Amino acid sequence: MLELVRILAFFVLAFLVGADIYAGMANFGYRWLLPVLAVVAYLAADLLSGFVHFLADTFGSAEMPVIGPNFWNPLLDRLRFFKRTERLLRRVLPGTDPRLRVEREGSLND
Numbered sequence: 020m021l022e023l024v025r026i027l028a029f030f031v032l033a034f035l036v037g038a039d040i041y042a043g044m045a046n047f048g049y050r051w052l053l054p055v056l057a058v059v060a061y062l063a064a065d066l067l068s069g070f071v072h073f074l075a076d077t078f079g080s081a082e083m084p085v086i087g088p089n090f091w092n093p094l095l096d097r098l099r100f101f102k103r104t105e106r107l108l109r110r111v112l113p114g115t116d117p118r119l120r121v122e123r124e125g126s127l128n129d
Contacts, residue, residue, distance in 0.1 A: 040053070041053060079091060081095070
């Protein structure tokens, strides 16, 4: 229940911030600029997160003094879980992996 309240509060606050920005832009007179700024902000956030992931993949390790054990060990556990799940799904759903193609009777290739 608490998680639902958190999600609802996030969307309410995000809407209020967006409405405040829009009201400020309307008073400023450049209402058309809001969608442009939204796209630019999205692209900047995507670029920044990609750069952070690049730095983490290149220079990060579990042996780092403070961040290492607290950040990398849970992250590596999560990645191992996803890899195991992917392998399991490829066994259960053979058509999802091109290396595991199963020829079926009456296929269009006959």
